[in-house]
Amino acid sequence: MASDLPYLKFAGPVLDETTVAEVGEVLRSGWITSGPWVQGFEKSLSEFCDGRPVKALTSATAAIEVALQLAGIGPGDEVITPAQSFFTVLNMIVKVGARPVFVDCDLVTRNIDLDEVEAAITPRTKAIMPTHWPGSLVDMDALCALAQRRGLRVIEDAALVLGSKWRDRNVGALGDLVTFSFHPNKNITTIEGGALVVNDEVEAKRVDALRFHGIEHRPDRTRDVAFPGGKFNLPDVNARIGVAQLARLPEFLATRRALVERYFERFATDPACVLPPRPRAGDGQSWNMFSVLLPLSRMSITRKAFRDALDARGIGTGVSYEALHLSTLGRRYGYKDGDFPVTERIAAETVTLPLHAGMAIADVDRVCEAVRAIVAGSRR
Numbered sequence: 526m527a528s529d530l531p532y533l534k535f536a537g538p539v540l541d542e543t544t545v546a547e548v549g550e551v552l553r554s555g556w557i558t559s560g561p562w563v564q565g566f567e568k569s570l571s572e573f574c575d576g577r578p579v580k581a582l583t584s585a586t587a588a589i590e591v592a593l594q595l596a597g598i599g600p601g602d603e604v605i606t607p608a609q610s611f612f613t614v615l616n617m618i619v620k621v622g623a624r625p626v627f628v629d630c631d632l633v634t635r636n637i638d639l640d641e642v643e644a645a646i647t648p649r650t651k652a653i654m655p656t657h658w659p660g661s662l663v664d665m666d667a668l669c670a671l672a673q674r675r676g677l678r679v680i681e682d683a684a685l686v687l688g689s690k691w692r693d694r695n696v697g698a699l700g701d702l703v704t705f706s707f708h709p710n711k712n713i714t715t716i717e718g719g720a721l722v723v724n725d726e727v728e729a730k731r732v733d734a735l736r737f738h739g740i741e742h743r744p745d746r747t748r749d750v751a752f753p754g755g756k757f758n759l760p761d762v763n764a765r766i767g768v769a770q771l772a773r774l775p776e777f778l779a780t781r782r783a784l785v786e787r788y789f790e791r792f793a794t795d796p797a798c799v800l801p802p803r804p805r806a807g808d809g810q811s812w813n814m815f816s817v818l819l820p821l822s823r824m825s826i827t828r829k830a831f832r833d834a835l836d837a838r839g840i841g842t843g844v845s846y847e848a849l850h851l852s853t854l855g856r857r858y859g860y861k862d863g864d865f866p867v868t869e870r871i872a873a874e875t876v877t878l879p880l881h882a883g884m885a886i887a888d889v890d891r892v893c894e895a896v897r898a899i900v901a902g903s904r905r
């Protein structure tokens with residue numbers, strides 16, 4: 526059924542005209558790569574993280590790679606990470622030469638199972654790298670206690686949860702190393718961009734080198750490199766957008782939350798979809814995505830056909846995420862079908878429905894009505 530309504534993307538940024546003008550000022554200023562706006566953005570992010578040092582980078586992928594390098598992880602080391610996450614976590618572990626060790630997750634919260642993490646620890650394990658899911662964080666008390674007890678580093682992939690709180694403190698304000706993404710689909714954007722929260726100024730200085738060629742400055746105003754650093758510094762143009770976006774984060778999060786609450790009010794299909802954890806008053810959770818599990822075994826169409834049918838009604842969807850251990854790269858480490866049943870079920874049944882701060886409540890109603898009609902029409 527074709528729709529006359531505008532196409533509803535499943536994710537996207539909100540950029541205002543003031544920000545466009547502010548970017549114009551940076552472009553005209555004569556300094557467009559990393560400079561004062563990056564410093565300002567890092568200061569604002571640091572305040573958001575209770576004063577911990579924060580470094581801006583060109584993506585969360587870069588931040589994860591640098592975090593792994595900062596933690597000294599390389600060949601011979603193992604990193605425990607969820608099989609239900611984005612390709613980046615697998616790619617960066619492999620890129621630094623370490624071995625990815627996957628664990629399964631919870632069907633509803635999608636966060637890693639910490640008992641499985643504990644069971645997967647070997648003498649080669651150097652770090653745990655969990656991905657936090659919108660609507661419910663990994664249990665930070667249990668995670669930090671486990672890491673401390675077993676002497677492991679933690680790299681929190683917080684790409685999806687900027688603005689979520691753990692016991693009244695923002696994600697990033699506690700823990701070990703924490704990475705954020707500012708891709709256009711995230712809670713705020715810098716076009717492309719990311720950040721890494723570290724523990725102290727020694728680590729911050731090391732990140733400065735890791736993100737900029739490995740360069741160190743000598744007292745005689747010449748430079749040296751002692752290791753092959755990367756090139757991941759965020760330009761000022763992007764940082765200017767980040768400063769403007771961070772100021773609007775509370776508003777964006779409130780809009781996203783209201784949309785999610787509407788999804789829960791309106792979402793009823795027969796057979797029922799598995800929904801994310803329902804928001805509770807004062808739970809401090811942010812909502813980057815609204816992903817459901819389709820009742821495919823009781824439907825006569827495939828997920829692709831379901832997504833195509835929504836597309837035909839002008840509604841975009843995503844898949845978050847494929848099972849990492851079943852990717853071609855993941856299988857190279859000996860993983861196979863059936864290793865992580867919950868992850869595999871999510872990977873097969875999940876659909877991410879539209880959610881972004883540019884949407885109206887009526888858009889949610891439109892999505893819910895379309896999903897209900899397509900599921901009802903394909904009931905076995």
Ligand SMILES: Cc1ncc(COP(=O)(O)O)c(C=O)c1O
Nearest residue numbers: 584585586611613684706707708
């Ligand atoms: C869970 C998760 N982690 C990390 C990333 C990587 O973010 P970036 O695109 O900024 O590298 C993404 C991107 O979508 C993601 O979804």
